[in-house]
Amino acid sequence: MSATKVSDTALAVSIPEEKQSKAIPSGTSGVKSFLSGGFGGMCLVLAGHPLDLLKVRMQTSTEYKSTLDCFRKTLAENGVRGMYCGMAAPLVGATPVFAICFWGYDMGQKIMRSAYNLSPTDKLSTNQILFAGGFSAIPTTAVMAPMERIKCTLQVGSASATGVVYKGPADAAMGIIRTGGITSLFKGTCATLLRDVPGSVAYFGAYELIKKSLTNQSAGQGSISPVAIVTAGGLAGMANWTVAIPPDVLKSRLQTAPEGRYTGVRQVFVEMMRTEGPGALFRGMGPAMLRAFPANAACFLGVEISLQLMNKAW
Known part of the structure; x- marks a missing residue:
């Protein structure tokens, strides 16, 4: 950190002091929360998709020895372009998904402020931040689930047991609907939901706490260091996947299985434990963790910078 201190200060993002401890400040409008979250989501997908593809392929196949x-x-098999297979769906979906996620986080904070009669400038406690993080996953899941279904189906493609290859997100969606209905x-x-509620608690909780700690040490009063944002965002992503990878494995198996193969996530878990053991729950941990830092660092940096620009504009 000391080696970058000079450039850190020069690049410091100036944000009012009362907003330092919140990714989406309490006074931020829902529209700004929505737009900044959407931009952050686009940054995340662009930075992390190739490693997400490796994660899904490792989770849904036993043919790979390592990342x-x-x-x-x-x-x-697919060349460099193949590393971005299935990116169109999450890229198109990233804007509404992350927009809703950060909007939901903002709403969760407002619920806590209303419940505890706090003003917009009062700092939330750690437990209140964790609640807001978990709450964000609830509205997000409605959009996230079908997007994840399409993404995983495209990513597995020819590597799946069915061998079905789709031309793109629309073709995959129509194929899924033809096979199993809407x-x-x-x-x-x-x-x-099982993945994202605890994952979001870890995600936003880690981001706020780490950023606050790094800001106090490396940035002056009234400013947030970009390095603090990037570091906190990257570590928050790793905290999220530390909690979320087992249910994510179950989700990937369920979503990429042939129609009618499983009755639900419980059957996936039972069969996996019987045939592969507990270690199978951590398949894809390597690429998930490798992806987590750069992708989520890019996400939170995009959120903070876009929010600052909007605050200056209106």
Whole structure:
């Protein structure tokens, strides 16, 4: 940190002091929360999609020995462009998904302020921040579940047992609907919620606490260091996946399985424990963690910068 202190100060993002401890400040309008979250989501997808693809392929197949092995085989089979297979769906979906996520986080904070009769400038306690983080996952799941279903289906593609290859998100969505009906798009919704509620608690909680700690040490009063934002955002992403990877494995298995293969996430878990053991719950941990830092660092930096620009504009 000391090696970057000079450039850190020069690049400091100036934000009013009372807003320092919140990714989405309490006084921020819902529109700004929505827009800044959407921009952050786009930054996340662009930075982290190749490693997300490796994660999903490792979770849904036993043919890969390691993250490096998965990378080599994917690259040999599909080329560099293949590393971005299925990106259109999350990129298009990133704006509403992360917009709703950060809007939900803002709403969770406002619920806490209303419940505890706090003013917009009062700092929330750690427990209140954790509640707001968990609350954000509830509205997000309604949009996230079908997007994840399409993304995982595209990412597995020819590597799946069915061997079905779709041309793009629209083709995959139509194929899913033809096979299992419109409700099939929402297969894995409970698993998504099971992943994202505790994951979001860890995500936003870690971000706020780490950023506050780093800001106090490396940035002057009334400012947030970009390095503090990037570090806190990256570590928050890793905290999220530390909690979320087991339910994410279950979700990926459920969403990419042939129609009618599983009755629900419970059956996926029982069969996985019986045939592969507890270690299977952590498949894809390597690429998930490798992706988590740069992707979420980009996400939170995008959120903070876009929010600052909007605050200056109106």
